[in-house]
Amino acid sequence: MQLKELFINSVRQGPVPQHIAFVMDGNRRFARKNHIETAEGHNMGFEALAKILEVCYKSGVKVVTVYAFSIENFKRPLHEVNALMEIAKIKLMQLCQHGDLLERYGASLRVLGQRDLIRQDVLEVIDEAVAMTKDNDRTILNVCFPYTSRHEIASSIRDVVLSDDSSSSDKTAIPGLSDFESITQETLTDHLFTAGCPPLDLLIRTSGVRRLSDFMLWQCHQDTEIVFIDCLWPQFDIWKFLPILIDWGVKRRKMEKLGLVEVKREGEKEDAELNSHRQRELDERRRARTATF
Amino acid sequence: MASAGSVSSSAAQFSAEPFKAVLRSRKKTPEALERERLVLSHLPPDEVAQGPVRRFLWTQVYKFVLLVIHTLFSIYLRLRWVYNTVYSHAISVLYYHHRTPQLIEKDVRDLKERGKFPKHLSVVLELQRDGLDKLIDELAEIACWCACAGIPRLSVYEKTGILKSYIATSHRAMAQQLRLYFGRSRPTLRVHAPHSRPFANGDVSTDDEDQHVDLEVMFISEEDGRESLVDLTKTLCDMAQRGKLSSDDVSIELVDAEIKETIMDEPDLLVLFSSSITLKGYPPWQLRLTEIYNVQDNQGVGYQVFLRALHRFARTEMRFGR
Numbered sequence: 234m235q236l237k238e239l240f241i242n243s244v245r246q247g248p249v250p251q252h253i254a255f256v257m258d259g260n261r262r263f264a265r266k267n268h269i270e271t272a273e274g275h276n277m278g279f280e281a282l283a284k285i286l287e288v289c290y291k292s293g294v295k296v297v298t299v300y301a302f303s304i305e306n307f308k309r310p311l312h313e314v315n316a317l318m319e320i321a322k323i324k325l326m327q328l329c330q331h332g333d334l335l336e337r338y339g340a341s342l343r344v345l346g347q348r349d350l351i352r353q354d355v356l357e358v359i360d361e362a363v364a365m366t367k368d369n370d371r372t373i374l375n376v377c378f379p380y381t382s383r384h385e386i387a388s389s390i391r392d393v394v395l396s397d398d399s400s401s402s403d404k405t406a407i408p409g410l411s412d413f414e415s416i417t418q419e420t421l422t423d424h425l426f427t428a429g430c431p432p433l434d435l436l437i438r439t440s441g442v443r444r445l446s447d448f449m450l451w452q453c454h455q456d457t458e459i460v461f462i463d464c465l466w467p468q469f470d471i472w473k474f475l476p477i478l479i480d481w482g483v484k485r486r487k488m489e490k491l492g493l494v495e496v497k498r499e500g501e502k503e504d505a506e507l508n509s510h511r512q513r514e515l516d517e518r519r520r521a522r523t524a525t526f
Numbered sequence: 527m528a529s530a531g532s533v534s535s536s537a538a539q540f541s542a543e544p545f546k547a548v549l550r551s552r553k554k555t556p557e558a559l560e561r562e563r564l565v566l567s568h569l570p571p572d573e574v575a576q577g578p579v580r581r582f583l584w585t586q587v588y589k590f591v592l593l594v595i596h597t598l599f600s601i602y603l604r605l606r607w608v609y610n611t612v613y614s615h616a617i618s619v620l621y622y623h624h625r626t627p628q629l630i631e632k633d634v635r636d637l638k639e640r641g642k643f644p645k646h647l648s649v650v651l652e653l654q655r656d657g658l659d660k661l662i663d664e665l666a667e668i669a670c671w672c673a674c675a676g677i678p679r680l681s682v683y684e685k686t687g688i689l690k691s692y693i694a695t696s697h698r699a700m701a702q703q704l705r706l707y708f709g710r711s712r713p714t715l716r717v718h719a720p721h722s723r724p725f726a727n728g729d730v731s732t733d734d735e736d737q738h739v740d741l742e743v744m745f746i747s748e749e750d751g752r753e754s755l756v757d758l759t760k761t762l763c764d765m766a767q768r769g770k771l772s773s774d775d776v777s778i779e780l781v782d783a784e785i786k787e788t789i790m791d792e793p794d795l796l797v798l799f800s801s802s803i804t805l806k807g808y809p810p811w812q813l814r815l816t817e818i819y820n821v822q823d824n825q826g827v828g829y830q831v832f833l834r835a836l837h838r839f840a841r842t843e844m845r846f847g848r
Contacts, residue, residue: 243592243595382810390758416759444818460803
């Protein structure tokens with residue numbers, strides 16, 4: 234048995250973050266440093282992502298959210314944007330293919346962000362990929378493409394403001410326009426793109442930049458542990474990732490001992506169904522809402 | 527070449543022959559083995575039906591290994607803590623400010639000339655149990671460093687918001703501390719909190735909010751984060767219901783303008799005095815491009831953290847000693 238497997242299986246026995254987010258920063262710098270094309274740098278970044286995803290899912294992480302493309306990135310040179318779109322197209326299809334990563338770990342793909350900015354041909358591929366994996370219900374991969382957190386929060390507010398629930402007689406309906414006094418933080422959380430995902434436990438940004446850059450602001454500003462690591466994303470591998478996971482586990486264990494958090498263990502039970510009814514309901518509501526626009 | 531297996535039609539036999547020849551040789555070429563190895567490592571593990579006993583035993587092994595890992599890691603953390611603490615102490619001795627504005631000014635002069643320098647600094651302070659006095663002392667110290675370094679805006683996040691009910695007391699404490707640093711001609715000071723009038727205590731006239739002060743201090747708390755966005759949503763719902771708002775009006779720009787107006791704008795640099803980075807409810811909207819800095823294994827407010835954060839912000843190397 235490989236050492237890697239032993240470590241992963243052991244980490245799984247302790248506390249494991251349920252939801253991890255990555256800012257995959259440093260692909261361009263890596264390319265420049267090693268004198269390769271920028272597109273090749275992004276390609277290697279994707280390879281690194283595939284490896285990290287495998288570690289995550291094997292060790293019991295339920296949801297992984299990655300920052301693939303910011304709305305701000307559209308300001309980059311056109312040829313690079315186009316290259317990125319092409320890579321996204323190819324890699325998304327590869328990820329979802331029969332027997333590949335997502336199917337192996339029962340991960341359903343979700344693409345979060347401002348859809349109307351995506352090119353039509355890429356959009357088709359995305360829809361296909363999402364449809365292919367929609368029945369996988371053990372884990373989730375959120376790809377933020379093209380995303381900014383401010384856009385997400387603003388559209389959540391807009392969704393709530395526009396939600397017309399006066400017609401529904403259902404008393405358990407979520408607060409909206411007609412009884413706006415009962416709007417709470419949870420109402421806004423439920424209208425975010427990440428609705429239904431467990432709270433974000435860990436956010437990792439590579440390349441030593443100590444900023445959130447408009448990513449997961451609402452999700453990460455409370456108890457999330459934020460880690461800025463000084464290595465470029467293509468160099469970020471299991472041996473850099475495991476210490477972070479273990480560090481998180483040690484801290485969480487301390488908190489469990491102090492009774493600050495609930496004790497949850499992944500290793501002892503089989504993969505529980507993640508897509509609860511609540512999640513399905515949220516999905517349907519979201520779909521109904523986007524259809525009205 | 528009449529092999530035993532060739533009972534199929536001649537056409538099929540023709541195409542299948544090379545493969546069979548390879549199979550018959552029974553010896554895999556190194557390349558083939560390499561290919562197989564590459565493929566196998568990416569295939570899901572064989573679904574070997576593990577008995578309950580075996581699985582139980584493996585689980586125990588993993589649990590044991592985890593225990594070992596955690597123990598070793600804890601030892602590593604201890605050693606790292608010792609190293610970082612010694613290093614921090616060394617820096618704080620070498621860079622002690624002696625409550626002298628000229629020394630602090632000298633510490634940051636280089637940064638201002640060569641790198642970026644924040645105009646709006648934010649800090650997160652923690653209220654220990656019954657530690658209001660300590661909290662206000664820390665606040666006064668930080669305010670002095672900012673005044674000396676020439677940072678015009680300081681926002682102080684404290685989760686419970688207790689500082690907001692002690693605006694006058696805090697102003698007095700900060701003014702006193704500034705006098706210790708600067709003597710009689712201390713910098714002017716104004717204290718704000720969202721939803722309340724700025725307090726200057728005669729430093730400048732309170733009627734004119736735009737009048738220049740040397741240091742503006744803002745107190746923010748957890749309710750200025752998510753709750754302020756919830757309040758905004760309620761206001762917008764109210765407006766929409768009365769037909770004063772259409773769907774296109776709710777935009778990032780609108781939310782941003784409202785938040786800026788009622789709470790505060792984005793800080794350039796956020797300094798945490800905790801050992802790890804958790805934001806503890808800091809207003810999310812304002813954190814978009816803020817640089818976040820902490821010192822690993824640091825506990826408590828210290829001038830060295832402040833200075834290292836400024837160095838990091840300016841992307842300049844810090845020399846060991848003045």
